[in-house]
Amino acid sequence: MQQPEFELLSRHIMKRVQLTEEELDFMLSKFKLAKIKKRQFIVQPGFTAKFRNYVCSGAFRAYVVIDNGEDHTIQFAIEDWWITDYNSFFNNQPATMFVVALEDSVILQLSRENEDLLKQANHKYETFFRISAERAQAFHFRQLITNLTQPAEFRYESFLDRYPQIVNRVPQYALASYLGMTTEYLSKLRNKRTSKQ
């Protein structure tokens, strides 16, 4: 397991739980490396999301398409983030989201079966997934508060502050829908900002 992709994931895991070398290797052995081309889908509505995906390099976007054809970005993921349709993955139901690569990417995939196997095999693995879910829970709470309490301009500026490394890697229409506004309006906000400074 010397490949740099597995190195990254190892560090990610060991930051959260203390595993012995064998425990770590066993866990890593359940992940499958996949190279994903730009514009390729790793989750699609109608099919069950079979994997939880750890991004080693590249970038992804999760989005839903509603009746009138509009799409709404739900999540981005770059290096060291996880992405999937969790409703589908956890409940074994058909996905409602698309997850698509925004760049050529490398990911490590963990199937639901292997995840269940790990969770049962060792208390420490279970702890890892518990911590991941708790962090996601706290993250979504913060996000909900921002969406509910802040106007569009502030949401954009917060995103700039917090995720400067993402802003310039994703298409603007995707960012606009993530922030809950139209691409035209985001364009105006950007213009206003740059002419200000």
Added chain:
Amino acid sequence: MQQPEFELLSRHIMKRVQLTEEELDFMLSKFKLAKIKKRQFIVQPGFTAKFRNYVCSGAFRAYVVIDNGEDHTIQFAIEDWWITDYNSFFNNQPATMFVVALEDSVILQLSRENEDLLKQANHKYETFFRISAERAQAFHFRQLITNLTQPAEFRYESFLDRYPQIVNRVPQYALASYLGMTTEYLSKLRNKRTSKQ
């Protein structure tokens, strides 16, 4: 442990993990019963949320207050729901939310220390908390999608459909801010609906 409050929690737990009688009793022994009067706070900004709270009876509201004095409801909880400021509880940081009783209520409180102790004591307890967090994660995703993709009227109607038992127990201004609209606007929507039928 024959009190009806503990009965309710027992069923809640056993639906998620299979515990022996002793395991269940040990887990329950870590919870502390508390009676909370209407308008009493169980979480307040500035203080760390020391407990995760299981609602046996009654109703609660979690909300944040922003600069201009407006308050925004983040979550409701009635019987068989959990509530706290998870950011504060998980990260041992001062809360940013209020959690207040909307009715005289009875809750079972689990401190962060006891929760950590349980998580370490037995793989099955850890599994229970992992499942809880995963469900919360999936729930928040669905909520995020609704907020991002649906107009105010639809959000209200969805809430009516999904939580008919909550609608008439919470003040309207609290529901309005939960749904991301003003109390005046919600009043109009309601009026429109009732005059329609």
Added chain:
DNA sequence: CTAAAAAGTTGAACCAGATTAACTTTTTAG
């Protein structure tokens, strides 16, 4: 390298929902 498609920009008209304010109804605390 090139044509076509996709993404981003700009401005004018518009609207869902906010704001303000005056009022009515319900709840609460003595």
Added chain:
DNA sequence: CTAAAAAGTTAATCTGGTTCAACTTTTTAG
């Protein structure tokens, strides 16, 4: 039981953000 406070209603006015449409720039696929 009662006065005051809190919650909810209604209507007029206003605005942050959308929609539509025409245009420019960038990206993509041969």
